[in-house]
Amino acid sequence: MSSHHIVRDDQEPALIIANGASCNPELLGQLLEWSPLVIVLDSAMERVMELDIKVDVLLGDFDRGFDPEIYKTTQYPLEIIYTPDQDKTDLEKAFDYLIERKIPAVNVVWATGKRADHTLTNVTNIVRYRDLLKIVILDDHSKIFLLPNKFEKWYTAGTPISLIPVGIVNGIYSQNLKYTLENDTLTMGYRTGSSNSVAQDGLVVLTHTDGDLLLMECID
Incomplete structure (x- = not known):
């Protein structure tokens, strides 16, 4: 070291x-x-x-x-x-x-x-x-950070991504994820965006209107 x-x-x-x-x-x-x-x-x-x-x-x-x-x-x-x-x-x-x-x-x-x-x-x-x-x-196994209201990043296809709300997060939209989010709400303890993945090589775009949303780039 x-x-x-x-x-x-x-x-x-x-x-x-x-x-x-x-x-x-x-x-x-x-x-x-x-x-x-x-x-x-x-x-x-x-x-x-x-x-x-x-x-x-x-x-x-x-x-x-x-x-x-x-x-x-x-x-x-x-x-x-x-x-x-x-x-x-x-x-x-x-x-x-x-x-x-x-x-x-x-x-x-x-x-x-x-x-x-x-x-x-x-x-x-x-x-x-x-x-x-x-x-x-x-x-x-993971890289964890808080998302701004609009987030863009290039990923390779198949990259595991989890979206974890801290409390309630509203108005979530996604581009280039396997399981698309379209004006969705995620709520801790009830519904999260765990175990999603990148659909194809390219830009992933995530937006939400309000709330605290964590992104986890995961390594299986």
Whole structure:
């Protein structure tokens, strides 16, 4: 694993390493190479140290006897951010930190898997940051992000795509998906757009009138 990253400005997304299931080392290495800033949540720090990763920011509430000072020498220079607020998750606090620094985008790994409550919270809470921070959650099986009201992207035929509403999403239209949506409504817990796919090589267009709609590019 690369021990440092080569980009040193804010033109590329930052990287947050949470404490869910690990991803493929190749995926993590690719993200590290292009990340100008690497933030690790305190609960994941020991696992990250085992991979010889250079960390820029260590963030968390440092509970359960966690001592961030022991990493100051091996990770120098290291910014330590103490965030005791118990009304937010450490991942949300990391998002707030990036917004304060006016960093516009972030990739997040190790945010899924392990505990289901953590996975569900991490994925759905990104809707709170619409218009504040562009967030992409990645693991070995999916790439998850919040859709704008109009979205266009080129895909190869057969690419699995799931549309997951957070709450109720109205007025959904699609172009170039196997299962077409035409002024449809999706509702969490009742009807979602899971396990759709791209009909043919080309541009996929998705629009919706209101609501928070997540797109998951999936890998079977």
